[in-house]
Amino acid sequence: MLLQIEDLTKVYRSGTRANDGISLSVDEGEVFGLLGHNGAGKTTLVNQVVGLLRPTSGSIRVDGRDMVANPGLARRLCSFQAQAQVPIDGLTPRQAIDLLGQMRGASRSEAQRRREHLIEALDLGEWLDEDAARLSGGVKRLVAFAMAAVVPGRLVMLDEPTNDVDPVRRRLLWRQVRTLADHGAAVLLVTHNVIEAERSVDRLAILDDGKVIAEGTPGELKGRLGAALRLELVLDPDAAEMPASPFGLSAVPVGNRLMIGVPMDAAGQAVAWAESLKAARSVEEFTLGPATLEDVYVALVGGADAARTQVEEVFDATAA
Protein backbone atom coordinates (compact mmCIF):
# COMPACT_ATOMS: atom_id res chain seq x y z
CA MET A 1 0.00 0.00 0.00
CA LEU A 2 1.41 3.41 -0.93
CA LEU A 3 -0.44 5.43 1.72
CA GLN A 4 -0.87 3.83 5.11
CA ILE A 5 -2.60 5.68 7.90
CA GLU A 6 -2.79 3.95 11.25
CA ASP A 7 -4.78 4.93 14.30
CA LEU A 8 -4.57 8.61 13.42
CA THR A 9 -5.97 10.97 16.02
CA LYS A 10 -6.00 14.75 15.90
CA VAL A 11 -7.27 16.77 18.84
CA TYR A 12 -7.19 20.54 18.32
CA ARG A 13 -6.17 22.86 21.12
CA SER A 14 -9.84 23.82 21.47
CA GLY A 15 -10.47 20.20 22.48
CA THR A 16 -12.22 19.23 19.23
CA ARG A 17 -11.41 15.62 18.31
CA ALA A 18 -11.39 16.05 14.52
CA ASN A 19 -9.85 12.64 13.74
CA ASP A 20 -10.39 9.76 16.13
CA GLY A 21 -8.36 6.59 15.54
CA ILE A 22 -8.55 6.59 11.74
CA SER A 23 -6.85 3.74 9.85
CA LEU A 24 -6.95 3.43 6.09
CA SER A 25 -4.70 2.65 3.17
CA VAL A 26 -4.59 3.55 -0.52
CA ASP A 27 -2.70 1.59 -3.14
CA GLU A 28 -0.96 2.73 -6.30
CA GLY A 29 -3.38 2.92 -9.20
CA GLU A 30 -6.34 3.29 -6.90
CA VAL A 31 -8.84 6.14 -6.49
CA PHE A 32 -9.89 6.17 -2.86
CA GLY A 33 -12.83 8.33 -1.77
CA LEU A 34 -13.11 9.94 1.63
CA LEU A 35 -16.77 10.77 2.19
CA GLY A 36 -18.41 12.65 4.98
CA HIS A 37 -20.49 15.70 5.73
CA ASN A 38 -18.96 19.07 6.55
CA GLY A 39 -16.96 18.88 9.76
CA ALA A 40 -16.51 15.08 9.60
CA GLY A 41 -12.71 15.49 9.70
CA LYS A 42 -11.80 14.98 6.03
CA THR A 43 -9.76 18.13 5.54
CA THR A 44 -8.02 17.68 8.89
CA LEU A 45 -6.91 14.25 7.66
CA VAL A 46 -5.38 15.45 4.38
CA ASN A 47 -3.76 18.46 6.07
CA GLN A 48 -1.91 16.03 8.33
CA VAL A 49 -0.73 13.93 5.39
CA VAL A 50 0.70 16.96 3.60
CA GLY A 51 2.38 18.20 6.78
CA LEU A 52 0.32 21.31 7.56
CA LEU A 53 -0.94 19.80 10.82
CA ARG A 54 0.81 17.54 13.32
CA PRO A 55 -1.16 14.46 14.40
CA THR A 56 -1.85 14.08 18.11
CA SER A 57 -1.08 10.37 17.75
CA GLY A 58 -0.89 7.66 15.10
CA SER A 59 1.23 7.24 12.00
CA ILE A 60 1.14 8.28 8.34
CA ARG A 61 3.39 6.46 5.89
CA VAL A 62 3.83 7.07 2.16
CA ASP A 63 5.83 4.41 0.35
CA GLY A 64 6.88 3.09 3.77
CA ARG A 65 8.34 6.42 4.89
CA ASP A 66 7.24 8.33 7.96
CA MET A 67 5.48 11.53 6.87
CA VAL A 68 4.98 12.88 10.39
CA ALA A 69 8.75 12.97 10.93
CA ASN A 70 9.47 14.27 7.40
CA PRO A 71 6.99 17.00 6.47
CA GLY A 72 9.37 18.28 3.76
CA LEU A 73 9.40 14.86 2.11
CA ALA A 74 5.61 14.67 2.47
CA ARG A 75 5.24 17.83 0.41
CA ARG A 76 7.44 16.39 -2.33
CA LEU A 77 5.77 12.96 -2.43
CA CYS A 78 2.20 14.31 -2.36
CA SER A 79 0.58 16.72 -4.73
CA PHE A 80 -2.34 18.48 -3.22
CA GLN A 81 -5.40 20.40 -4.31
CA ALA A 82 -6.64 22.22 -1.23
CA GLN A 83 -10.27 22.93 -0.43
CA ALA A 84 -9.66 26.70 -0.44
CA GLN A 85 -9.14 28.45 -3.77
CA VAL A 86 -5.53 28.65 -4.92
CA PRO A 87 -3.87 32.04 -4.42
CA ILE A 88 -3.01 32.72 -8.06
CA ASP A 89 -4.56 36.14 -8.69
CA GLY A 90 -2.05 38.00 -10.81
CA LEU A 91 -0.88 34.82 -12.56
CA THR A 92 -2.42 33.29 -15.66
CA PRO A 93 -3.33 29.59 -15.69
CA ARG A 94 -0.40 29.06 -18.05
CA GLN A 95 2.07 30.65 -15.63
CA ALA A 96 0.61 28.99 -12.52
CA ILE A 97 0.61 25.47 -13.96
CA ASP A 98 4.08 25.80 -15.54
CA LEU A 99 5.62 27.16 -12.33
CA LEU A 100 4.03 24.43 -10.21
CA GLY A 101 5.29 21.79 -12.63
CA GLN A 102 8.82 23.15 -12.33
CA MET A 103 8.57 23.36 -8.53
CA ARG A 104 7.72 19.67 -8.61
CA GLY A 105 10.98 19.01 -10.44
CA ALA A 106 10.03 19.04 -14.12
CA SER A 107 12.09 20.96 -16.67
CA ARG A 108 10.40 23.97 -18.21
CA SER A 109 9.66 22.13 -21.47
CA GLU A 110 8.32 19.05 -19.65
CA ALA A 111 6.03 21.23 -17.55
CA GLN A 112 4.81 23.04 -20.67
CA ARG A 113 4.10 19.77 -22.45
CA ARG A 114 2.11 18.41 -19.51
CA ARG A 115 0.26 21.72 -19.15
CA GLU A 116 -0.73 21.72 -22.81
CA HIS A 117 -2.13 18.22 -22.41
CA LEU A 118 -4.14 19.08 -19.28
CA ILE A 119 -5.48 22.36 -20.66
CA GLU A 120 -6.78 20.50 -23.68
CA ALA A 121 -8.15 17.58 -21.66
CA LEU A 122 -10.03 19.95 -19.31
CA ASP A 123 -11.08 22.29 -22.14
CA LEU A 124 -9.56 25.37 -20.50
CA GLY A 125 -7.88 26.82 -23.59
CA GLU A 126 -9.93 30.00 -23.72
CA TRP A 127 -8.69 31.09 -20.26
CA LEU A 128 -5.04 30.10 -20.68
CA ASP A 129 -3.68 33.65 -20.65
CA GLU A 130 -6.35 35.33 -18.56
CA ASP A 131 -5.39 36.81 -15.16
CA ALA A 132 -6.70 34.36 -12.56
CA ALA A 133 -8.33 37.27 -10.70
CA ARG A 134 -10.88 37.37 -13.52
CA LEU A 135 -11.62 33.63 -13.65
CA SER A 136 -14.84 32.11 -12.31
CA GLY A 137 -14.70 29.86 -9.25
CA GLY A 138 -15.18 26.71 -11.31
CA VAL A 139 -12.41 27.54 -13.80
CA LYS A 140 -10.08 28.41 -10.93
CA ARG A 141 -10.87 25.05 -9.37
CA LEU A 142 -9.93 23.28 -12.61
CA VAL A 143 -6.70 25.27 -12.81
CA ALA A 144 -5.96 24.19 -9.22
CA PHE A 145 -6.52 20.60 -10.27
CA ALA A 146 -4.18 21.04 -13.22
CA MET A 147 -1.58 22.47 -10.82
CA ALA A 148 -1.86 19.34 -8.67
CA ALA A 149 -1.80 17.04 -11.70
CA VAL A 150 0.84 18.69 -13.89
CA VAL A 151 3.62 16.67 -12.27
CA PRO A 152 1.72 14.38 -9.91
CA GLY A 153 3.30 13.10 -6.72
CA ARG A 154 3.20 9.41 -5.80
CA LEU A 155 0.10 10.37 -3.82
CA VAL A 156 -2.37 12.90 -5.23
CA MET A 157 -4.84 14.37 -2.75
CA LEU A 158 -7.83 16.28 -4.08
CA ASP A 159 -10.05 18.10 -1.59
CA GLU A 160 -13.49 18.71 -3.15
CA PRO A 161 -12.10 19.09 -6.68
CA THR A 162 -15.47 19.41 -8.41
CA ASN A 163 -16.93 22.27 -6.33
CA ASP A 164 -18.32 25.00 -8.62
CA VAL A 165 -17.29 23.08 -11.78
CA ASP A 166 -19.85 22.81 -14.59
CA PRO A 167 -21.30 19.33 -15.37
CA VAL A 168 -19.49 18.92 -18.69
CA ARG A 169 -16.07 19.75 -17.30
CA ARG A 170 -16.80 17.66 -14.20
CA ARG A 171 -16.76 14.63 -16.49
CA LEU A 172 -13.50 15.75 -18.06
CA LEU A 173 -12.08 16.20 -14.59
CA TRP A 174 -13.12 12.72 -13.44
CA ARG A 175 -11.49 11.25 -16.53
CA GLN A 176 -8.22 12.97 -15.61
CA VAL A 177 -8.50 11.73 -12.01
CA ARG A 178 -8.77 8.19 -13.37
CA THR A 179 -5.83 8.82 -15.71
CA LEU A 180 -3.67 9.84 -12.73
CA ALA A 181 -4.41 6.49 -11.08
CA ASP A 182 -3.87 4.61 -14.34
CA HIS A 183 -0.39 6.11 -14.50
CA GLY A 184 0.40 4.71 -11.06
CA ALA A 185 -0.50 7.45 -8.57
CA ALA A 186 -2.53 6.72 -5.48
CA VAL A 187 -5.41 9.19 -5.48
CA LEU A 188 -7.12 10.27 -2.26
CA LEU A 189 -10.32 12.08 -3.13
CA VAL A 190 -12.15 14.07 -0.48
CA THR A 191 -15.79 14.86 -1.19
CA HIS A 192 -19.23 15.20 0.29
CA ASN A 193 -20.78 14.48 -3.09
CA VAL A 194 -21.88 10.86 -2.68
CA ILE A 195 -23.41 10.51 -6.13
CA GLU A 196 -20.22 11.51 -7.93
CA ALA A 197 -18.07 9.42 -5.63
CA GLU A 198 -20.07 6.28 -6.45
CA ARG A 199 -19.16 6.62 -10.11
CA SER A 200 -15.54 7.64 -9.63
CA VAL A 201 -13.87 5.77 -6.79
CA ASP A 202 -12.51 2.23 -6.49
CA ARG A 203 -12.86 2.13 -2.73
CA LEU A 204 -14.06 4.56 -0.14
CA ALA A 205 -14.32 5.26 3.53
CA ILE A 206 -17.19 7.11 5.16
CA LEU A 207 -16.09 9.45 7.89
CA ASP A 208 -18.45 10.59 10.62
CA ASP A 209 -17.51 12.62 13.65
CA GLY A 210 -13.82 11.92 13.06
CA LYS A 211 -14.19 8.13 12.78
CA VAL A 212 -14.26 5.74 9.83
CA ILE A 213 -17.72 4.19 10.08
CA ALA A 214 -17.55 2.12 6.88
CA GLU A 215 -14.95 1.16 4.29
CA GLY A 216 -15.05 -0.88 1.09
CA THR A 217 -15.90 -0.74 -2.60
CA PRO A 218 -19.20 0.96 -3.50
CA GLY A 219 -20.55 -2.55 -4.29
CA GLU A 220 -19.49 -3.96 -0.92
CA LEU A 221 -21.03 -1.09 0.96
CA LYS A 222 -24.29 -1.40 -0.94
CA GLY A 223 -24.24 -5.13 -0.25
CA ARG A 224 -23.95 -4.39 3.44
CA LEU A 225 -27.22 -2.49 3.21
CA GLY A 226 -28.88 -5.84 2.42
CA ALA A 227 -31.24 -4.25 -0.06
CA ALA A 228 -30.91 -4.07 -3.80
CA LEU A 229 -33.79 -1.60 -4.11
CA ARG A 230 -34.82 1.57 -2.43
CA LEU A 231 -38.40 2.67 -1.83
CA GLU A 232 -38.74 6.38 -1.28
CA LEU A 233 -41.97 7.61 0.30
CA VAL A 234 -42.91 11.28 0.35
CA LEU A 235 -44.89 11.54 3.56
CA ASP A 236 -48.14 13.43 3.81
CA PRO A 237 -47.52 16.28 6.28
CA ASP A 238 -50.92 15.58 7.90
CA ALA A 239 -50.30 11.84 8.36
CA ALA A 240 -50.69 10.78 11.98
CA GLU A 241 -47.72 8.44 12.20
CA MET A 242 -44.80 7.23 10.14
CA PRO A 243 -45.41 3.97 8.23
CA ALA A 244 -43.47 0.99 9.62
CA SER A 245 -41.41 -0.93 7.03
CA PRO A 246 -42.69 -4.46 6.47
CA PHE A 247 -39.29 -5.61 5.12
CA GLY A 248 -37.23 -5.54 8.30
CA LEU A 249 -34.56 -3.47 6.56
CA SER A 250 -33.32 0.09 7.03
CA ALA A 251 -35.95 2.83 7.12
CA VAL A 252 -34.40 6.27 7.39
CA PRO A 253 -36.41 9.48 7.61
CA VAL A 254 -34.88 12.40 5.67
CA GLY A 255 -36.98 15.53 5.98
CA ASN A 256 -40.51 14.63 4.88
CA ARG A 257 -39.26 11.54 3.06
CA LEU A 258 -38.71 8.00 4.23
CA MET A 259 -36.05 5.81 2.55
CA ILE A 260 -36.75 2.09 2.88
CA GLY A 261 -34.47 -0.77 1.84
CA VAL A 262 -36.29 -3.42 -0.21
CA PRO A 263 -34.96 -6.87 -1.26
CA MET A 264 -35.11 -7.55 -5.02
CA ASP A 265 -37.77 -10.30 -4.73
CA ALA A 266 -40.08 -8.04 -2.73
CA ALA A 267 -40.43 -5.37 -5.43
CA GLY A 268 -44.05 -6.21 -6.22
CA GLN A 269 -44.97 -6.36 -2.56
CA ALA A 270 -43.31 -2.99 -1.94
CA VAL A 271 -45.25 -1.29 -4.73
CA ALA A 272 -48.53 -2.77 -3.47
CA TRP A 273 -47.77 -1.61 0.09
CA ALA A 274 -46.85 1.89 -1.08
CA GLU A 275 -50.04 2.05 -3.18
CA SER A 276 -52.08 1.19 -0.09
CA LEU A 277 -50.33 3.94 1.91
CA LYS A 278 -51.06 6.38 -0.87
CA ALA A 279 -54.72 5.31 -0.93
CA ALA A 280 -54.83 5.83 2.84
CA ARG A 281 -53.28 9.30 2.30
CA SER A 282 -50.29 8.61 4.58
CA VAL A 283 -47.95 9.26 1.65
CA GLU A 284 -48.24 11.71 -1.20
CA GLU A 285 -46.11 9.77 -3.69
CA PHE A 286 -43.44 7.10 -3.89
CA THR A 287 -40.64 5.85 -6.13
CA LEU A 288 -38.92 2.48 -6.29
CA GLY A 289 -35.41 2.32 -7.73
CA PRO A 290 -32.05 0.60 -7.35
CA ALA A 291 -30.25 1.27 -4.07
CA THR A 292 -27.34 3.72 -4.36
CA LEU A 293 -24.31 4.61 -2.32
CA GLU A 294 -26.35 7.53 -1.13
CA ASP A 295 -28.71 5.08 0.61
CA VAL A 296 -25.75 3.47 2.34
CA TYR A 297 -24.52 6.89 3.34
CA VAL A 298 -27.94 7.94 4.62
CA ALA A 299 -28.39 4.68 6.51
CA LEU A 300 -24.97 5.05 8.15
CA VAL A 301 -24.70 8.74 8.83
CA GLY A 302 -28.40 9.03 9.50
CA GLY A 303 -31.06 11.69 9.82
CA ALA A 304 -30.11 15.30 10.23
CA ASP A 305 -26.56 15.10 8.87
CA ALA A 306 -27.66 13.09 5.87
CA ALA A 307 -30.47 15.50 5.17
CA ARG A 308 -28.00 18.32 5.27
CA THR A 309 -25.66 16.52 2.90
CA GLN A 310 -28.51 15.81 0.55
CA VAL A 311 -29.59 19.41 0.60
CA GLU A 312 -26.00 20.31 -0.30
CA GLU A 313 -26.03 17.84 -3.15
CA VAL A 314 -29.29 19.17 -4.52
CA PHE A 315 -27.84 22.64 -4.15
CA ASP A 316 -24.63 21.57 -5.94
CA ALA A 317 -26.58 19.98 -8.75
CA THR A 318 -28.75 23.07 -9.15
CA ALA A 319 -25.72 25.36 -9.04
CA ALA A 320 -23.95 23.22 -11.63
Place this chain on the structure above:
Amino acid sequence: MQLLRSYRLLVTWQALRKKNYLPLMLAVQTLFTLGIVLGYPLLFPTLDRTSIYLIATGAPAISMLSVGLVALPQTIGEQKTEGSLAYMRSLPVPRLAYLAADLTVWLAIVIPGVVLGVMVGAFRFGLDLQVSPLVVPAVLLVALTSACIGYAIASVLPYMLTVIITQAIVVFVFMFSPLTFLPSKLPAWLEVIHSVLPIQAMGEVTRGTIAPNEFGLPLGAFLTLAVWCVAGFGVTYAAMSRRA
Protein backbone atom coordinates in the same frame (compact mmCIF):
# COMPACT_ATOMS: atom_id res chain seq x y z
CA MET B 1 20.73 23.57 -5.89
CA GLN B 2 17.13 22.75 -5.09
CA LEU B 3 17.05 25.78 -2.81
CA LEU B 4 18.22 28.14 -5.56
CA ARG B 5 15.92 26.63 -8.17
CA SER B 6 12.92 26.89 -5.84
CA TYR B 7 13.93 30.43 -4.90
CA ARG B 8 14.03 31.48 -8.55
CA LEU B 9 10.63 29.94 -9.31
CA LEU B 10 9.05 31.44 -6.20
CA VAL B 11 10.41 34.91 -6.94
CA THR B 12 8.74 34.68 -10.36
CA TRP B 13 5.51 33.45 -8.72
CA GLN B 14 5.44 36.17 -6.03
CA ALA B 15 6.47 38.92 -8.43
CA LEU B 16 3.59 38.03 -10.75
CA ARG B 17 1.22 37.83 -7.77
CA LYS B 18 2.27 41.21 -6.42
CA LYS B 19 2.79 43.11 -9.67
CA ASN B 20 -0.54 44.82 -9.13
CA TYR B 21 0.65 45.96 -5.70
CA LEU B 22 3.59 47.90 -7.03
CA PRO B 23 1.67 51.01 -8.18
CA LEU B 24 -0.36 50.96 -4.96
CA MET B 25 2.73 50.70 -2.76
CA LEU B 26 4.49 53.41 -4.75
CA ALA B 27 1.46 55.63 -4.30
CA VAL B 28 1.27 54.95 -0.54
CA GLN B 29 4.99 55.55 -0.04
CA THR B 30 4.94 58.69 -2.17
CA LEU B 31 2.02 60.04 -0.16
CA PHE B 32 3.86 59.29 3.09
CA THR B 33 6.98 61.03 1.83
CA LEU B 34 5.10 64.00 0.40
CA GLY B 35 3.11 64.30 3.62
CA ILE B 36 6.28 64.53 5.65
CA VAL B 37 8.37 66.65 3.32
CA LEU B 38 5.57 69.11 2.51
CA GLY B 39 3.72 68.93 5.84
CA TYR B 40 6.50 69.49 8.38
CA PRO B 41 7.50 72.92 7.03
CA LEU B 42 3.84 73.96 7.47
CA LEU B 43 3.96 72.90 11.13
CA PHE B 44 7.35 74.51 11.70
CA PRO B 45 7.78 77.46 9.30
CA THR B 46 11.35 78.13 10.38
CA LEU B 47 13.42 74.98 10.16
CA ASP B 48 17.14 74.91 10.86
CA ARG B 49 19.55 73.13 8.55
CA THR B 50 19.75 69.96 10.68
CA SER B 51 15.97 69.68 10.88
CA ILE B 52 15.66 69.97 7.11
CA TYR B 53 18.16 67.17 6.59
CA LEU B 54 16.45 65.09 9.27
CA ILE B 55 13.09 65.46 7.56
CA ALA B 56 14.45 64.79 4.07
CA THR B 57 16.27 61.62 5.21
CA GLY B 58 13.67 60.51 7.76
CA ALA B 59 10.89 60.42 5.16
CA PRO B 60 12.33 57.47 3.20
CA ALA B 61 12.93 55.58 6.46
CA ILE B 62 9.30 56.14 7.46
CA SER B 63 8.10 54.98 4.04
CA MET B 64 10.10 51.73 4.41
CA LEU B 65 8.62 51.20 7.87
CA SER B 66 5.13 51.89 6.58
CA VAL B 67 5.47 49.00 4.14
CA GLY B 68 7.47 46.58 6.30
CA LEU B 69 5.67 47.06 9.59
CA VAL B 70 2.16 47.89 8.34
CA ALA B 71 1.31 46.87 4.76
CA LEU B 72 3.30 43.62 4.85
CA PRO B 73 1.95 42.18 8.13
CA GLN B 74 -1.60 43.09 7.14
CA THR B 75 -1.17 41.29 3.81
CA ILE B 76 0.34 38.22 5.47
CA GLY B 77 -2.48 38.28 8.05
CA GLU B 78 -5.05 38.26 5.24
CA GLN B 79 -3.24 35.37 3.55
CA LYS B 80 -3.37 33.44 6.82
CA THR B 81 -7.08 34.08 7.22
CA GLU B 82 -8.09 33.15 3.67
CA GLY B 83 -5.95 29.99 3.68
CA SER B 84 -3.63 31.02 0.86
CA LEU B 85 -0.60 30.95 3.17
CA ALA B 86 -1.44 27.33 4.01
CA TYR B 87 -1.47 26.55 0.28
CA MET B 88 1.93 28.13 -0.20
CA ARG B 89 3.19 26.13 2.80
CA SER B 90 1.97 22.92 1.13
CA LEU B 91 4.12 23.51 -1.97
CA PRO B 92 7.05 21.14 -2.54
CA VAL B 93 9.70 23.80 -1.86
CA PRO B 94 12.00 24.49 1.10
CA ARG B 95 10.51 26.97 3.61
CA LEU B 96 13.74 28.97 3.42
CA ALA B 97 13.34 29.42 -0.34
CA TYR B 98 9.74 30.56 0.12
CA LEU B 99 10.55 33.14 2.80
CA ALA B 100 13.62 34.42 0.95
CA ALA B 101 11.62 34.79 -2.28
CA ASP B 102 8.74 36.57 -0.57
CA LEU B 103 11.09 38.99 1.20
CA THR B 104 12.98 39.64 -2.06
CA VAL B 105 9.78 40.65 -3.79
CA TRP B 106 8.73 42.85 -0.85
CA LEU B 107 12.12 44.60 -1.02
CA ALA B 108 11.70 45.14 -4.75
CA ILE B 109 8.35 46.76 -4.05
CA VAL B 110 9.76 49.06 -1.34
CA ILE B 111 12.95 50.31 -2.99
CA PRO B 112 11.44 52.49 -5.80
CA GLY B 113 9.44 54.37 -3.17
CA VAL B 114 12.60 55.02 -1.18
CA VAL B 115 14.47 56.40 -4.19
CA LEU B 116 11.49 58.56 -5.02
CA GLY B 117 11.29 59.73 -1.40
CA VAL B 118 14.92 60.85 -1.35
CA MET B 119 14.47 62.68 -4.63
CA VAL B 120 11.31 64.46 -3.48
CA GLY B 121 13.03 65.59 -0.26
CA ALA B 122 16.16 66.81 -2.03
CA PHE B 123 14.05 68.68 -4.59
CA ARG B 124 11.69 70.31 -2.04
CA PHE B 125 14.51 71.62 0.14
CA GLY B 126 17.03 72.18 -2.66
CA LEU B 127 19.57 69.85 -1.02
CA ASP B 128 22.79 68.76 -2.68
CA LEU B 129 23.09 65.27 -1.17
CA GLN B 130 26.47 63.52 -1.30
CA VAL B 131 25.02 60.02 -1.06
CA SER B 132 27.45 57.36 0.22
CA PRO B 133 27.78 54.04 -1.65
CA LEU B 134 26.93 52.43 1.69
CA VAL B 135 23.37 53.59 1.08
CA VAL B 136 22.73 50.36 -0.84
CA PRO B 137 23.43 47.93 2.02
CA ALA B 138 21.91 50.41 4.48
CA VAL B 139 18.59 50.70 2.67
CA LEU B 140 18.47 46.96 2.04
CA LEU B 141 19.12 46.25 5.71
CA VAL B 142 16.48 48.73 6.88
CA ALA B 143 13.87 47.42 4.43
CA LEU B 144 14.71 43.79 5.18
CA THR B 145 14.67 44.28 8.94
CA SER B 146 11.32 46.02 8.95
CA ALA B 147 9.92 43.34 6.59
CA CYS B 148 11.26 40.54 8.82
CA ILE B 149 9.77 42.10 11.95
CA GLY B 150 6.47 42.72 10.17
CA TYR B 151 6.45 39.13 8.91
CA ALA B 152 7.15 37.84 12.42
CA ILE B 153 4.28 39.86 13.90
CA ALA B 154 1.82 38.51 11.33
CA SER B 155 3.12 34.94 11.58
CA VAL B 156 2.76 34.72 15.34
CA LEU B 157 -0.32 36.82 16.11
CA PRO B 158 -3.97 36.38 15.07
CA TYR B 159 -5.10 38.66 12.24
CA MET B 160 -7.17 41.10 14.32
CA LEU B 161 -4.33 41.61 16.77
CA THR B 162 -1.93 42.13 13.86
CA VAL B 163 -4.17 44.89 12.50
CA ILE B 164 -4.41 46.64 15.87
CA ILE B 165 -0.69 46.41 16.58
CA THR B 166 0.32 47.65 13.13
CA GLN B 167 -1.98 50.66 13.56
CA ALA B 168 -0.33 51.40 16.91
CA ILE B 169 3.07 51.08 15.22
CA VAL B 170 2.11 53.76 12.65
CA VAL B 171 1.41 56.26 15.42
CA PHE B 172 4.54 55.26 17.33
CA VAL B 173 6.78 55.55 14.26
CA PHE B 174 5.33 58.88 13.15
CA MET B 175 5.03 60.71 16.44
CA PHE B 176 7.33 59.14 18.97
CA SER B 177 10.31 57.79 17.05
CA PRO B 178 13.55 59.72 16.39
CA LEU B 179 13.41 59.62 12.60
CA THR B 180 12.61 63.24 11.74
CA PHE B 181 14.14 64.56 14.96
CA LEU B 182 17.11 63.61 17.11
CA PRO B 183 16.73 61.14 20.03
CA SER B 184 17.86 63.81 22.50
CA LYS B 185 14.44 65.48 22.09
CA LEU B 186 12.73 62.44 23.60
CA PRO B 187 11.99 62.01 27.30
CA ALA B 188 14.80 60.04 28.92
CA TRP B 189 12.75 56.86 29.41
CA LEU B 190 11.64 56.80 25.78
CA GLU B 191 15.21 57.42 24.69
CA VAL B 192 16.23 54.30 26.62
CA ILE B 193 13.49 52.27 24.94
CA HIS B 194 14.54 53.52 21.51
CA SER B 195 18.15 52.58 22.16
CA VAL B 196 16.99 48.94 22.15
CA LEU B 197 14.29 49.09 19.45
CA PRO B 198 15.36 49.04 15.78
CA ILE B 199 13.54 52.21 14.66
CA GLN B 200 16.17 54.69 15.80
CA ALA B 201 18.92 52.57 14.24
CA MET B 202 16.95 52.58 10.98
CA GLY B 203 16.90 56.37 11.03
CA GLU B 204 20.61 56.53 11.83
CA VAL B 205 21.81 54.27 9.00
CA THR B 206 19.42 55.88 6.51
CA ARG B 207 20.46 59.47 7.18
CA GLY B 208 24.12 58.50 7.79
CA THR B 209 24.36 57.11 4.26
CA ILE B 210 22.04 59.49 2.38
CA ALA B 211 23.60 62.59 3.93
CA PRO B 212 26.99 61.44 5.25
CA ASN B 213 28.31 65.02 5.31
CA GLU B 214 25.65 66.03 7.81
CA PHE B 215 25.38 62.96 10.02
CA GLY B 216 27.81 60.39 11.36
CA LEU B 217 27.37 56.73 10.63
CA PRO B 218 27.25 54.79 13.91
CA LEU B 219 28.33 51.23 13.18
CA GLY B 220 26.46 50.06 16.27
CA ALA B 221 23.21 50.88 14.45
CA PHE B 222 24.08 48.37 11.72
CA LEU B 223 24.68 45.78 14.42
CA THR B 224 21.38 46.54 16.18
CA LEU B 225 19.54 46.17 12.87
CA ALA B 226 21.35 42.93 12.04
CA VAL B 227 20.28 41.46 15.39
CA TRP B 228 16.63 42.50 14.88
CA CYS B 229 16.71 41.25 11.29
CA VAL B 230 17.98 37.80 12.28
CA ALA B 231 15.53 37.61 15.20
CA GLY B 232 12.58 38.58 12.98
CA PHE B 233 13.58 36.09 10.33
CA GLY B 234 14.10 33.35 12.94
CA VAL B 235 10.67 33.87 14.50
CA THR B 236 9.03 33.92 11.06
CA TYR B 237 10.86 30.80 9.92
CA ALA B 238 9.87 28.93 13.08
CA ALA B 239 6.23 30.02 12.69
CA MET B 240 6.17 28.99 9.02
CA SER B 241 7.62 25.57 9.81
CA ARG B 242 5.36 24.96 12.78
CA ARG B 243 2.57 22.41 12.44
CA ALA B 244 -0.40 23.23 14.64
